[in-house]
Amino acid sequence: MDLTLEWSSEQEVKEITPAFIEKLEELLRLAGELEGVTEGEVALTFVDDEAIQELNKQYRDLDKPTDVLSFAMSEFGDDEIRINYEDDGEADLDDLQDGETVSEGFIEPLGDIIISVPRAIAQAEDYGHSVERELGFLFVHGFLHLIGYDHQSEEEEKIMFAKQEDILQKAGLTR
Template sequence: MSLTMDWTNEQDEIELPEGIIEKLEQLLQIAGREEGVTFGDVAVTFTDNETIRQLNRDYRGIDKATDVLSFAMQEETDEEPEIYFDEADLEEAEGEDLVDVEPLGDIVISVARAKEQSEEYGHSLERELGFLFVHGFLHLLGYDHGSEEEEKNMFARQEHILAQAGLTR
């Protein structure tokens, strides 16, 4: 079993940095190793400010653009996680043993907001997208930053993971 990432780019306003998908896949493997997650699938969508604003309004009740949203597929419960397959998965696996695939969740990143923040903070767009991806991934695992202590812990984890991939400020 492995930790995998699927992605889509639903915006055409800003060109994604060369090699960003490979860098996010590297970050996923590092973060998974650091957090003890050895298998599952993460779906990443790159979008624009208007779309992420609508999602933020519809799902969080906050009518403004944000940089990243995470939608965890599995809530923390004592139940066994459900295993999801769609028809394409079943057709691809025809004649093979099915491997359990646990979708961890979706991460939606506003590329426009990431670009604004990279300029504001004085680092590369690649670094900002990496930061937002790791931030979103940690949310999928249950991390939060509602209190000062939680924020300190989560941001320390993020920086530790980013440093291992060479994405420092």
């Protein structure tokens, strides 16, 4: 198994090209290697400010748009629903590779990353770098949140942002 990226976009964005999706897959691979995460699926959705504001309000009680939100599958609070995956014997066996069982065909979801494209475009302009770099930064930031990193303290922020910069540099997404 590998780390996989499933993505969707609720809007047309010229920066989201097949080559850019390949760059995001490279970022995921690099971040996974750095953190020892070798398997799992990350679901990425590109949205507008209105959609991310609604999610921010619903899940964080903040009625304003933000640049990125992450929803890790491994974090279960008292108010979250646990999903149990069971083999009911009705899996589509045609989708399995030779020698693979139903449970082997299942890719463990790491979580969801939601990125506001208009916010990323504005931030790229503010910081004086490309939109691709900003989207890549937000994606790596979201991934690190999925695997447990946070930036509530100054020390946590230094660690997380250093890891992000290292990954972006390795992928050639410089400022």
